[in-house]
Structure formats: structure tokens, C-alpha cells
Amino acid sequence: MATERMSFDDLPPAVLVGVQSHAGEILRTEMVIQGYNSQIAARISTADGSFFIKGLRADHGRVWTQHREAEVNPYLRGIAPALLWQVEDAGWVLLGFEALDGHHADYSAGSPDLPKVADLLCRLGEVPCPPIELRHAEQRLAAYAAKPTDVAHFAGDSLLHTDLNNENVLVNGPAYLVDWAWASKGAAWLDAAHWVVWLMAAGKQEPRSAEEWAARVPAWRTAAPEAVTAFALATANLWEEIAGVDPDPWTATVFDASRRWAEYRKAG
Ligand SMILES: Nc1ncnc2c1ncn2[C@@H]1O[C@H](COP(=O)(O)OP(=O)(O)OP(=O)(O)O)[C@@H](O)[C@H]1O
Ligand SMILES: [Mg+2]
The missing domain is CATH 3.90.1200.10 (Aminoglycoside phosphotransferase (APH), C-terminal lobe)
Structure with a gap:
């Protein structure tokens, strides 16, 4: 069943601060509509570049899938976009990837x-x-x-x-x-x-x-x-x-x- 997606901007302030500590000041956010399993799927632009972020609440039954993605990512250079940082705060688990165009x-x-x-x-x-x-x-x-x-x-x-x-x-x-x-x-x-x-x-x-x-x-x-x-x-x-x-x-x-x-x- 699809997980309801929410806007990146509605994340708790502590999470947004955590993201900015890695990614720089957020200039623009854009919700990604494809995919069903993430509560958060968004592209953000900052002074430092563009990032793709996916996230689930820490108490979500499938939060283990976020950890699995994080663990496997270093082995997938050239095959998957690189995971650049993670934020685990205020009840959320977020993964920050390099954003791919295309x-x-x-x-x-x-x-x-x-x-x-x-x-x-x-x-x-x-x-x-x-x-x-x-x-x-x-x-x-x-x-x-x-x-x-x-x-x-x-x-x-x-x-x-x-x-x-x-x-x-x-x-x-x-x-x-x-x-x-x-x-x-x-x-x-x-x-x-x-x-x-x-x-x-x-x-x-x-x-x-x-x-x-x-x-x-x-x-x-x-x-x-x-x-x-x-x-x-x-x-x-x-x-x-x-x-x-x-x-x-x-x-x-x-x-x-x-x-x-x-x-x-x-x-x-
Ligand atoms: N690194 C990236 N750069 C740009 N767009 C991305 C990136 N990773 C994913 N996307 C886009 O976001 C969509 C959702 O991402 P992803 O499939 O990882 O999450 P999901 O919501 O868990 O999806 P699913 O329901 O398919 O499990 C993808 O279909 C793709 O269009
Ligand atoms: Mg998908």
C-alpha cells in the first residue's frame, strides 16, 4: 500500500536544521511524485548544489529499508547515486543523495x-x-x-x-x-x-x-x-x-x- 507523501517543508525544524548542516542553506524544494514507499521524497537546491532526499518516520514499520539503502550504497559507485549524508533527528530518518538529472x-x-x-x-x-x-x-x-x-x-x-x-x-x-x-x-x-x-x-x-x-x-x-x-x-x-x-x-x-x-x- 502506498505511504502518504508529505511536503519536505513540513518536516520539524530540527530536521530541516540537520539537513542544512550538511547541504547548506535551502533555496528551493520540490516534491517528487514518483514512488510510493517514502513519506518524504524531494529534490532540494542549496548554495552547495542539488540533493535528492528520501525519508521515513523513525517509528515507521519499514524504516529498516532506509538503513538497508544506506548500508548498501557505498558498494554501488557508478550504479546508484551516492549517499552523501543522513539525518536522524526529531523522529525522522532522512537520506541525502546526490541528485541525478535525466x-x-x-x-x-x-x-x-x-x-x-x-x-x-x-x-x-x-x-x-x-x-x-x-x-x-x-x-x-x-x-x-x-x-x-x-x-x-x-x-x-x-x-x-x-x-x-x-x-x-x-x-x-x-x-x-x-x-x-x-x-x-x-x-x-x-x-x-x-x-x-x-x-x-x-x-x-x-x-x-x-x-x-x-x-x-x-x-x-x-x-x-x-x-x-x-x-x-x-x-x-x-x-x-x-x-x-x-x-x-x-x-x-x-x-x-x-x-x-x-x-x-x-x-x-
Ligand atoms: N538520486 C536521485 N536523484 C534524482 N531523482 C531521484 C533520485 N533517487 C530517486 N529519485 C526519484 O525519486 C523517485 C522516488 O525515489 P525512490 O524510488 O528511491 O523512493 P520511494 O518513494 O521509496 O519509491 P518506491 O515506492 O518505488 O519504493 C524515483 O522514482 C526517482 O524518480
Ligand atoms: Mg522507487
Whole structure:
């Protein structure tokens, strides 16, 4: 479910003072509308530059995702915007990133962004899994697997982003991946598989062309066909559950894409 977003300017004065101690005097703030999970998502301009800030109340049930993003960020140079500072004060946890310009990746067929996203996933595949606490892909998918033995396909030692929504990919020259809240550890090919679902949902691509893009990522080629099918089935089950409780039309679109992919895999 979406978390209600509030204006940066309505943060407690102590938090704003904390931000200014890192970022300089705030000249302009702009609420970012994309994304659902942060109570605060804003771009600010100061005398020192531009910053992207996301934040949750310290007592929010998902505040651990902010800490996870902070922990993983130093390992993602060239892949994610750098985390520059954090403010934890007056009941808030805020992360201050370098602000990226550019646009959200266009996942539709023929988009010039597609090779850039493939390149981004290739580069991510070369990042060693950092020695920090991460979610485990096989545990996250366990409740959705079509059969219990499928879960073993998803285990592995690779660092994964797991939310390849096109609004989490900013293209500014190369492509960058934001929103590492759900960073996980698992089989190397899983991010390419997540990309397939979003290429279909956000880019309206057919399963075959979406898989052709995924195949540009070396890790995809390490996946056994039955492992990919197991993932497609589990993902369709996961999105069916989300679409059942979340009225946002987007969830229905992603469920439909994942269901069509699962059917394509079963037929093949
Ligand atoms: N460093 C950055 N520079 C500029 N814009 C950014 C940056 N990081 C994120 N954004 C923009 O802000 C949006 C929301 O950020 P992000 O996805 O990290 O937060 P979120 O609200 O938790 O999102 P979600 O609901 O997808 O989990 C992104 O879709 C992107 O458009
Ligand atoms: Mg996001």
C-alpha cells in the first residue's frame, strides 16, 4: 500500500536544521511524485548544489529499508547515486543523495534506453555481494513458489536490486538504479528476470522480446530454463496477492504482465 507523501517543508525544524548542516542553506524544494514507499521524497537546491532526499518516520514499520539503502550504497559507485549524508533527528530518518538529472527509463520496444539498462545490469552483476545483512531472494519468494522445490533455484550469492520498475532507473548518459530499499542476495540472474516483468508491464513488450533483452545480461544465460519458469510462476502468484489488496491500477498491470509471462513459459 502506498505511504502518504508529505511536503519536505513540513518536516520539524530540527530536521530541516540537520539537513542544512550538511547541504547548506535551502533555496528551493520540490516534491517528487514518483514512488510510493517514502513519506518524504524531494529534490532540494542549496548554495552547495542539488540533493535528492528520501525519508521515513523513525517509528515507521519499514524504516529498516532506509538503513538497508544506506548500508548498501557505498558498494554501488557508478550504479546508484551516492549517499552523501543522513539525518536522524526529531523522529525522522532522512537520506541525502546526490541528485541525478535525466529521465526514467523508457522500457518500450525500440527505446534507446534499453541497451543502457542492459549495460547497467551487466555492471551490477560484476559487483561482489557486500558483507552486509540482506534479504534472501529464496525466502522472499518461498510463499509464492508453485512447488517447494522451486525455491532452491532462487538462492545464490549475488547482490540483487529486485525492483526493476522503470521509475527506479534514471537515464542521464548511462543508466543508474535508485531505490535500494529491497536489496537482496540470491541467484545472479534474478534481476534480469525481474526486468522481464517490467519490460512487459511498463514497456508493453511481448514475453519473447522481453526475454531477448534479459539475454543481453550474462547472468541470465546461467539460469536453467526451469528456474526461470519457476520464477515467472512465483512472481505471478506474488503480484496476484498484491493486486488483490492494492487498488492501484499499476498493480493490476504488473500482475497481468507476470501472469502472461508465466503462461508463455509454461507453454514453451
Ligand atoms: N538520486 C536521485 N536523484 C534524482 N531523482 C531521484 C533520485 N533517487 C530517486 N529519485 C526519484 O525519486 C523517485 C522516488 O525515489 P525512490 O524510488 O528511491 O523512493 P520511494 O518513494 O521509496 O519509491 P518506491 O515506492 O518505488 O519504493 C524515483 O522514482 C526517482 O524518480
Ligand atoms: Mg522507487
